[in-house]
């Protein structure tokens with residue numbers, strides 16, 4: 001069973017009170033449903049459903065999991081395996097529905113089948129309406145359960161479906177005085193006490209304690225056409241619960257359930273029914289979806305559609321969404337006025353909703369204008385102000401200066417900054433660009449972790465801009481830019497002091513990487529600021545895509561709304577010379593950042609193009625502004641020579657004679673096996689791909705992590721890196737796991753819980769397949785990561801020779817990647833904890849003894865040398881001793 005459900009039935013104090021969730025509970029039981037599942041799921045995603053929970057019990061032979069997989073990855077669908085248990089009441093379907101309404105904590109749970117469609121009567125009708133209705137806190141059950149009317153006799157027998165909810169209902173009834181507690185009941189049954197409560201009072205089920213309202217919504221049955229009915233579970237026709245509707249001042253779910261007898265035959269019946277969706281934007285979307293059967297929207301479901309106006313980050317790991325599980329994923333975002341710590345809630349506030357998304361940056365990229373546009377959307381608001389600075393101010397929840405456990409750091413307190421005054425306008429956001437890191441202050445890990453745990457479904461919008469323009473937009477940069485421009489004009493071409501360093505604040509990819517350790521890449525949406533500055537239709541298009549990403553209804557903005565341009569400094573600024581723009585944007589370090597960002601973004605022809613667009617015909621070569629450092633009189637001590645060779649051979653394990661590596665040379669990978677592979681498709685592989693003899697495109701160089709897949713004649717180049725570096729760069733652990741590991745070590749614990757991840761860094765085990773077939777040692781070439789970082793030219797020369805490649809000199813820009821990447825960025829104590837972890841140390845020794853020269857590795861020793869020394873606690877005795885000696889001295 002998936003771990004996302006709360007299986008704790010007795011959880012009375014559940015504070016998940018307002019889930020804003022329309023969930024569908026369905027069962028997959030029959031064969032031949034798989035072909036239609038994608039369409040069914042995509043449709044409901046478009047229709048505003050928040051979650052689909054599918055139940056299965058291994059009763060079909062269809063491959064329906066491949067249809068649900070993309071949706072599961074996005075967190076839209078969950079599959080629950082529910083075995084048939086003895087204590088399950090009735091058939092599997094009833095058990096599944098009962099389980100679903102008892103555990104999904106949705107405002108509305110629709111019990112339908114996979115050939116039935118939940119159709120809103122008007123644009124977003126169902127979704128919008130149910131968002132206003134609330135999850136029943138006291139009962140811990142959905143307020144509404146939606147079913148098709150023809151089911152009433154069988155499925156909506158409330159007592160049966162909600163058999164699992166019985167305990168909750170009972171407790172509630174006791175609280176309301178409708179039933180006696182067990183204690184009292186037992187007392188009453190004692191001899192001498194006459195009668196029993198059970199006989200006098202009605203049984204505690206829906207009718208008594210008013211459980212979920214059962215909606216028998218309209219159906220489009222074959223013969224009768226569309227009809228609406230409001231038959232309740234007791235069989236009596238009843239009007240909608242007016243009291244409840246008025247109290248919450250929101251639309252009643254105007255939803256219809258339609259069915260398709262045979263999904264294949266009736267495919268278009270539902271969509272051909274104009275009355276259901278007439279004129280709505282949803283209808284247009286669905287029609288487009290139907291027409292363009294080959295579109296990515298159709299192929300991969302709604303979420304993977306490639307969005308042109310903005311960029312989604314490339315998904316980095318298959319399992320990154322799996323963290324969605326756990327109860328945290330369901331924590332509430334919205335609160336009733338009485339629940340937030342505000343002394344006197346202002347008039348007209350319906351509730352408070354913590355953000356659904358954040359604009360995390362970057363400063364000076366148009367965040368204010370974007371916020372103003374979004375504020376005009378009928379569902380979106382930034383609350384009391386655009387920039388809340390909530391995690392920076394001591395009066396709120398300052399997390400910059402250490403952990404903060406005060407009540408002002410509760411989610412309710414944060415939500416209090418986002419009042420909802422208009423029904424439905426509860427899609428809130430915070431646009432504090434500092435969140436992404438700015439002005440040399442990196443994004444705060446404490447803040448990111450706070451957000452991740454409290455608001456796990458948060459989405460993140462990011463604006464990026466050409467580094468030169470962004471830097472110039474910063475008022476504090478004027479002096480430096482002026483100096484650079486003057487120097488370029490005079491031909492001195494001097495780089496002002498520290499400008500290089502300041503410009504690194506525009507390395508967006510590094511900042512995003514910090515966030516990616518806490519949120520999966522699918523939650524990010526990037527917009528080029530240059531695009532947002534375009535003509536009004538283009539701004540509208542960008543916003544359309546953004547709505548799609550955020551999951552809110554489309555909205556056509558008035559031209560006046562989109563004309564706004566806030567915080568403009570250009571007019572007052574000195575203008576940027578083209579040559580200055582070119583020099584800044586094409587600085588090797590920034591160019592590298594741009595290339596890495598392009599690589600991270602999921603688009604075929606992504607071009608931020610900041611350097612290329614800015615290039616001028618004659619690019620000046622910059623000189624450092626620092627005066628040349630006078631040479632000291634005494635010759636400095638020479639740098640310690642690297643004694644360990646950059647390449648080492650695996651020879652000893654099999655006691656093979658020491659051989660130089662043989663190369664098969666020349667053969668192309670196109671038809672025959674590759675010349676060699678690089679284990680760990682990392683920076684070394686990227687670098688080698690730039691060698692003129694090796695082009696990735698002609699297939700001669702294969703990058704593969706899976707050694708076992710390599711056929712025997714091939715050779716493998718393995719980068720030897722300490723376990724900590726492997727963990728960090730090799731994708732062996734998810735970002736969240738790494739963060740937890742680091743936190744655990746920093747708290748003083750040992751990384752015991754991460755044994756599995758640590759075990760995967762045991763290089764000796766990973767390359768084991770290479771020596772199993774005897775003689776394989778000839779084909780394994782180890783490159784020392786540290787030698788590569790210290791003296792890349794020498795290490796690469798040796799590697800070229802071993803692989804019989806032409807000598808080649810790589811550019812400094814190419815090498816900078818390898819330097820940055822092969823170095824662990826864990827703090828020294830964390831490195832020590834990982835590299836000296838007993839199993840890792842054992843692996844290091846095993847590998848070391850197999851290498852020629854032996855003991856070429858000293859990862860643990862090195863890490864231990866760098867780690868801060870742990871000081872023992874000064875005991876009272878020692879303190880006393882110290883004091884005494886002090887007095888002894890002074891006397």
Ligand SMILES: Nc1ncnc2c1ncn2[C@@H]1O[C@H](COP(=O)(O)OS(=O)(=O)O)[C@@H](OP(=O)(O)O)[C@H]1O
Pocket residue numbers: 362363364365366367368369370433469472473474529530531532533534564565566567568569570571
């Ligand atoms: N629609 C639109 N598209 C793109 N860029 C725009 C837009 N509107 C304003 N701007 C420019 O954004 C710069 C101000 O950015 P911010 O509002 O994010 O600044 S701040 O961080 O909130 O201070 C500021 O840049 P400079 O003029 O270069 O300083 C604004 O001109």
